[in-house]
Structures are given as structure tokens and as C-alpha cells.
Amino acid sequence: MTAPAELMAGVWADLTGQEPTVETLANAAHAAAARLAGVEGISGMTHAWLITGPPGSGRSNAARAFAAALECQNEGCGECNACRTSLSGTHPDVTLVRTEQLSLRVDEIRELVLKSAMSPVGARWQVLVVEDADRLTEQAADALLKSLEEPAARTVWLLCAPTVEDVVPTIRSRCRLLVLRTPSTSAVASLLERRGVERSMALFAARASQGHIGRARALALKEEVRDRRSEVLSIPSQVGTLSGCVHAAAALVERAAEEAKAATTELDTHERTELENALGVGGKGAKPRSLQAALKDLDDQQKVRAKRLQRDALDRALLDLMSYYRDVLAVALNTGAELVNLELRPDIARAAASTPPEAVLAKVDAILACREAIAANVAPLLAVEAMTINLR
Ligand SMILES: [Zn+2]
Structure with a gap:
């Protein structure tokens, strides 16, 4: 032993x-x-x-x-x-x-x-x-x-x-x-620190990632990932009006698509070149039928992957948004739970003071419903708009 x-x-x-x-x-x-x-x-x-x-x-x-x-x-x-x-x-x-x-x-x-x-x-x-x-x-x-x-x-x-x-x-x-269990905030933070991330950043990334080590690492190391997350967390302040809701929904879906595209473009090109090389045909000119079929096959697979990655990115954003309302509930009900979004405490405290817990719970439900709709293949924009309107 x-x-x-x-x-x-x-x-x-x-x-x-x-x-x-x-x-x-x-x-x-x-x-x-x-x-x-x-x-x-x-x-x-x-x-x-x-x-x-x-x-x-x-x-x-x-x-x-x-x-x-x-x-x-x-x-x-x-x-x-x-x-x-x-x-x-x-x-x-x-x-x-x-x-x-x-x-x-x-x-x-x-x-x-x-x-x-x-x-x-x-x-x-x-x-x-x-x-x-x-x-x-x-x-x-x-x-x-x-x-x-x-x-x-x-x-x-x-x-x-x-x-x-x-x-x-x-x-x-x-x-x-x-x-395996979801690792605790302190476990994730100490892992990041051992990798050379500065302590306050490690703690922030560990909290914000809610136990997802890869996500924590991305938050700690990449400014654009942190920026995207801040944008998501600004949604509660944008949904005061109907037009604000529609705008916030469009921006959220757009960002997820951009994120997926950034992740796939390089991979797509690489796979295509590999396939062409494997079949012994590269460059321009007429392509034999077998290659055309194989390329079409690859193209279809890549489209499916891009769609999946966009949904994954959207789901991550929805989890971030949910963490905000969970924090509001934790403050409103005084549960003593550690806040995920500690840096937004004043905001969260204001929301907790002005919104009855049942209303906050209804917002959490709206986000859950949106995640389920997206998992069930509802068009992302439709699902997200329905959600932002319910967050109003
Ligand atoms: Zn060894």
C-alpha cells in the first residue's frame, strides 16, 4: 500500500x-x-x-x-x-x-x-x-x-x-x-500554481471553471477566454429591455460560433491536406471521383464537428451565466456557499437585494431549459432568445 x-x-x-x-x-x-x-x-x-x-x-x-x-x-x-x-x-x-x-x-x-x-x-x-x-x-x-x-x-x-x-x-x-469526482477549487488552484500561474489568478480561474481543469487552465492563460467570460456575465445587465434581450442573445450565439471556428479552421485544413496526400493527389486540377467522394465525406464530418463545438461553447457560456444567478441565490438565501464570481460580489449583492429568490430560481430554470433545448438540437438562436427574454 x-x-x-x-x-x-x-x-x-x-x-x-x-x-x-x-x-x-x-x-x-x-x-x-x-x-x-x-x-x-x-x-x-x-x-x-x-x-x-x-x-x-x-x-x-x-x-x-x-x-x-x-x-x-x-x-x-x-x-x-x-x-x-x-x-x-x-x-x-x-x-x-x-x-x-x-x-x-x-x-x-x-x-x-x-x-x-x-x-x-x-x-x-x-x-x-x-x-x-x-x-x-x-x-x-x-x-x-x-x-x-x-x-x-x-x-x-x-x-x-x-x-x-x-x-x-x-x-x-x-x-x-x-x-473521478469534480476537483475542488483549492485542488485546481494548487495545480495551476504548480504550473507557474500566479496565486490570485489561479484562485480566480479555479473558481470560475467550477472544477473543470482544462477550462481553468484556459482562463488562467488566455486573456480572450477571460474576456468572453466577462461578456457572458454582463448579460444580466443587458436584459432590461426586449431589444436588449434580442441583442444579447445574438451576441452570445455569434461568439460561440466564432470560438468554434477558431478551434476548427486549422484542424480542417490539416485533415484535408492529409487526406489528399494519403490518396496521392494534391494541388489543383481535376480530381478523381474517389477523392471527390472522400473529400465530401470529410467535409460532412467537419461540418458536424463545427456544429458540435459551437454547441459546446454555448453550453460553457450558459454554465457561466448560471453561476451568476446561483451566486445571487446563495447571497439572497444566505447559504454561506463560496461564490463562483467573487469579483462581482457588489453586483450580486445588489441583485440579491432587489430580486425575490423565486424570481432568481425562475431565471436559473430558464437557463437550464435553454441548455436542454440546445442539447435537443433546437436552433441555438431561438433557444437563447427564449432564455434572455425569460431573464428579463
Ligand atoms: Zn518511470
Whole structure:
């Protein structure tokens, strides 16, 4: 067993606030190392894990850290070549699969399954990480099943998904489940500080991100991300009039589209060039029919992705907006809860004094309804306008 003090060191250092999970994984890595060393009486090696947790809680970090601990001679020192290459995804026996697309295709999974049947190149484990197990198509899940049921002796599968319900039952029943929790504000802040972020900024970003580590890092490091967030938080002051509501809604949807575009443009071009190179045709001129079809296919996938990213950006904005009204409620009802938007305290106190709690609650409901409508594919502008009018 590992003592708590040394528990969060080495490859585990960045798994802020996830001590119970780290303990389980560190023990599993220890058992795996004992098995490789031929120690007698090691029971139940787990060959398939499902790591779940809310967005930003560090699912993929946990999977990589565990992969490193399995490949490392010292169970995850964090310093050696095996640790470093496992964490960065370049270790020959660690395969990371993730997708920017809506689903993981069956041919990608078949390739992984083939690999899973092979012995590792090195002397330790063949580790296969599927970062978006929630995006397995039914066919892809079927292709995976047999390998999970009858794993090769030195193969370990690590699947990641937001919740256990996001994974088809046949898959999840064959995995050992690990649940990550939302990390606390202080845990996120200390992680940022260790990365060189100044303390007050680290605290602000940790609070504002509400436990989403990637978001906290973006808020701490990028001014434009902070600016966008301030704009969202100015919405409550803009919805006094009907025209203000309409204007605020349009601006919010526009910003989300811009954010998605910034995230995809470079990726889109890169994918297109790769595809053209793979098919041996680049540049201008007539393109063969097969290439045209493949390009059209790629184009469709990219459009779907852009749409998804816009919805994701919008949802993040709505979460920020919701945090404002939650703060107002916390002050109005004097719950003593830590405010997410501490820097807006005077504003929040004024709103709390002038709005009855039931009215604030109705605004929170309006935001929730908007998130649900967008998740259900209602046109974003329509859903957001309905919301801003209800925030009036
Ligand atoms: Zn190491």
C-alpha cells in the first residue's frame, strides 16, 4: 500500500483531488508489476478499466498516468523515458485513441483489437486507451467486446467516458469501473500554481471553471477566454429591455460560433491536406471521383464537428451565466456557499437585494431549459432568445 504523502507524486502529481482513484490505480500498477516479476499469489489482474468523470475532471490524464505506471520500472516515477513517452502518447506499447468526430468507427476499433492480441514490444504491458468510449458505434462496441472478454495475457484496456450510462451495457459490464469526482477549487488552484500561474489568478480561474481543469487552465492563460467570460456575465445587465434581450442573445450565439471556428479552421485544413496526400493527389486540377467522394465525406464530418463545438461553447457560456444567478441565490438565501464570481460580489449583492429568490430560481430554470433545448438540437438562436427574454 502507498502512503498518502507519496501517493500524489510521480505520474500521479497532476490528478488533483482524485486521491481515491489514484490509490486504486497505484495499487493496481503495483500488482501488475508483481505479476511481471513472477511473485506468487497475485490475485485478479484487471485487464479492462472504465474511467468515468465529469468533463475536465481528468479522465484522460488518469488513463495516461496509469499507462505510465504500468510501463515504468518503478511504477510511475514520472522521470524515466517510459513514463515520459507514455504520458505524451509516444510509447510503443501505449496506444491512445480519441476522436474529434461524433463517433469512433468500427475500422479504428478493429485495428486496436488486432493490436491488443499482440505481445507488447517491450517487456511489460500492451496498453490501449480509448478516450471517447461514449462515442463507440454499436458495431465498434461489438468489435471490442471479444477482446475485453478474453484479453491477451499482457494487454490492458483503459476506456474513458463522462458517465457509466454513456457506455453500452455489454462493454461496461466487462470493465472495472473508476469514478473521478469534480476537483475542488483549492485542488485546481494548487495545480495551476504548480504550473507557474500566479496565486490570485489561479484562485480566480479555479473558481470560475467550477472544477473543470482544462477550462481553468484556459482562463488562467488566455486573456480572450477571460474576456468572453466577462461578456457572458454582463448579460444580466443587458436584459432590461426586449431589444436588449434580442441583442444579447445574438451576441452570445455569434461568439460561440466564432470560438468554434477558431478551434476548427486549422484542424480542417490539416485533415484535408492529409487526406489528399494519403490518396496521392494534391494541388489543383481535376480530381478523381474517389477523392471527390472522400473529400465530401470529410467535409460532412467537419461540418458536424463545427456544429458540435459551437454547441459546446454555448453550453460553457450558459454554465457561466448560471453561476451568476446561483451566486445571487446563495447571497439572497444566505447559504454561506463560496461564490463562483467573487469579483462581482457588489453586483450580486445588489441583485440579491432587489430580486425575490423565486424570481432568481425562475431565471436559473430558464437557463437550464435553454441548455436542454440546445442539447435537443433546437436552433441555438431561438433557444437563447427564449432564455434572455425569460431573464428579463
Ligand atoms: Zn518511470
